[in-house]
Amino acid sequence: MSTKTALFVTCLVDQFYPKVGEASVRLLEQAGCAVEFPHEQTCCGQPAYNMGYHDEARRLARRFISIFESYDVVVAPSGSCTSMVRVFYPELFSEDPEWQAKARALGERLFELTEFLSERSFAPRSTFEAKVTYHESCHLLRELGISEPPRALLRKVEGLELVEMERSDLCCGFGGAFSVKMSELSEVMLDDKLRYAEATGADVITATDCGCLMHLGGALSRRGSSLRAVHIAEILAGSL
C-alpha cells in the first residue's frame, strides 16, 4: 500500500507558479506516492509570523495542522514553508503544549520536496541540456540543514551540467516583506548574488523556493539577462 501523501503546494506556487506544483505531483507519483491535494489548504501563516503578528499566524497554523494532520506524509516544494511548520510552529505554540505537540508531530512527517525524494533514493528520469547553478535558499540550508540532496538530484539529470557559484549560500535579499520594506538593501543584496551567479556562465539558476526565484527571476528578466530562474521541481520532472 502506498503512503497517503499530501501535497502542500504553498500559496506562492498555487497562485504564481502552478507548473511547479504540477511538476511536484509528477515527481511524487514517479516516486511511488499516491498524491492527494487537500483543497482546504491556504497559507501556512509565515508572512504574518515574520512580520511579528503571532496571533494571526497561530490561527492559520492551527488551521493548517487540522487540515494536514491526518496524512502519513506531507510534501512541499519549498524549504521556507517546510521550516515554518517544522521549526517555527513549535516556537509559535511555546505556551500551548497541546498544539505544540501536534505541530511537532506534523513537522516530523512534513518534508521539503528534494529532501523527501532523496530519502526515497529517487532517481530523476528527466533530461535537461543546460548549465545549471544551484542557489541555496536560506531556510532550507540553515533552518532545515539541507544542502547536498538537491545537488545530488540535479547531478542525476541527463545532460545537466551543475556548476557551483561562489557563495551559493549567500542570501538573495528576498526575505519576504523585507524585499519591499527595505527595498534598497534588498536590491544591493540581489546584485551581489546575481554577480556570483552570472560569473558561472550558467544558463539557469535553480533553487527549491519560489520566494528566492521570483526575486532572482524578477531582476533577471528586467535586465534581459540570458540567465533564467527555474524551480528545481521543473528540472527534475523534465517539464521544461
Added chain:
Amino acid sequence: MESRSHLFLDGVRKALDDSNLQQALGNATERFIKSRNDSFATFPEGEALRDRARQIKEDTIAHLDHYLEQLADSVRRQGGYIHWAADASEARQIIVELARQYDSKLAVKSKSMTTEEVGLNEALEQAGVEPVETDLGEYIIQLANETPSHIIAPAIHKTKDEVAELFVQKLGSPRLDRHEDLTREARRHLRDKFRNADLGISGVNFAIADTGSIVVVENEGNARLTTSLPRVHIALMGMEKVIPDLSSFAAFMRILARSATGQKMGSYVSIITGPRRRDEEDGPEAFHLVVLDNGRSRLLADPVLRESLFCIRCGACLNACPVYRHAGGHAFGSVYSGPIGSVITPSYIGHDKAAELPFASTLCGACRDVCPVRINIPHLLLEQRKNVVAEVKGKQRRLVRWFALVNASERNYRWALRLAYWLSRPFVRNGRMPSAPTLSAWTRTRDFPAPARQSFRDWWRRHHG
C-alpha cells in the same frame, strides 16, 4: 549615545550612496569572515569548544546573581573596589566621581563598547577630564568625531586615504600613504598621552568570578598600557560578562579571536587581578570594577531573549551579515549594530525607538552559523519583531488582518486569487508585471510575477478533481 535607530532607512540610503564606505566595508567584512572560516576549518576541536562555550554561558546566565556576588567578593578580596550601575547615567556618575576623587585630568581608554554604550567620553569631558582613545580604530573615530561602526573594528567604514586626510587635518601630520606610517604617527601621539595619563579606563571581555580577575583581549598592546601605566584603573563591564573560572576562559580564549578575525588568539591577552601589590613594580595603585545593567536584566527576565546575553562581542555576526555589509554600523543608529545589535537594542532603548531594527534582516541565518556561542539570532529577531508589533501600532496591522482573513477559509482564498488575477491584468506584459500600483518598491528594479490564469488548485480540480 543618542539613539538614531528610528532613522535606519535614512542611514541605509546614506551608506549606499557612499562608494568609499561600500568598498571599505565589503573588503573588510569579506576578509574577516574568510579568515574566520579558514581558521575554524583547520581547528578540529572548534565545534566542540563552541558547544562548551555556550554551555558555560547558559549555566552562568542562569545563575547570574550568584556569580556576580562571587565576583564582587573576589574583587574586594584582591584589594579592588566594585560598583553597581543600574543604568548608563549611574555608570557615568560613578566613573566621573572616581575621576574627581583621584583628581584625574587625562584618561587613556582602551577599546570598550560598554563605555560607548553609557556615553562616557562626553561625561568625562564635561567633568574636565580629557578622554583619549588609544585603540587605533577608536582613535581615528575620536579624531573624526564619529561613533564606532563595528564592535571590534570601529573604523571599518573608513578607507586608508580617508584616515590619511583626517591625520593631516587633525594632527597636522604630513600626507602619509602607507598603513605602517599612519600607525606610527598615531603611536607617536598616543605615547605622550600614555606617559601623562593619570587614569586608565578599559572594558572587560570576561570577568572571572572565583579569582576576581578581568580579562582584556586586544591586538595593539594599548589595553595593557592603559591598565598598567596610570595610577588608577577603572574597568566597565556589562553584567553578563562574568564567567565562573579561568578554566572556563580557556574555552573562550580559543574561539573569541578566531571568530572575530581568524587569529588563533588575540595578540595580547591580559588577565588582571586587583591593583598593584606591595612587592610589584608596576600596575595601578587602585582598581575599580563597574558592573552595568542598563537593560540587561530586561533581557535576563525574558525566557527567549535571555540567550542574547551569551554574546561575547566578537563581531562575527556583523561580518557574516549581508545587510550589515551594505548598511554599515552607523545606519543602525545604536551602539551595537548588525544582527546582535538589532536583537538587543530594542530591549535597551525601547521598542518604539528601535522599531525598524529587528526588521533589518532577511532572517537568512548566516549570523547564527558563525556565532561562537550559537545564539539563534534569526529567531531572536522574530521574537523582537513580535515585541515591536505588540508595543508599536504597526502600519502593517491592517494588511496582516486582511491576509489572515483571506487565508481563513478556502472560499475567501479562492476569491482573493481571482481578484488578484483580474486586478493584475492591466499591468501584465509578457507574463510579468514591470510595474503595478502598491508594488513600486519591488518593481523599481525587478519584475513581479503575474498571477497565473489557472491556479494550481484549478489545475488539480480539472485533472484529479
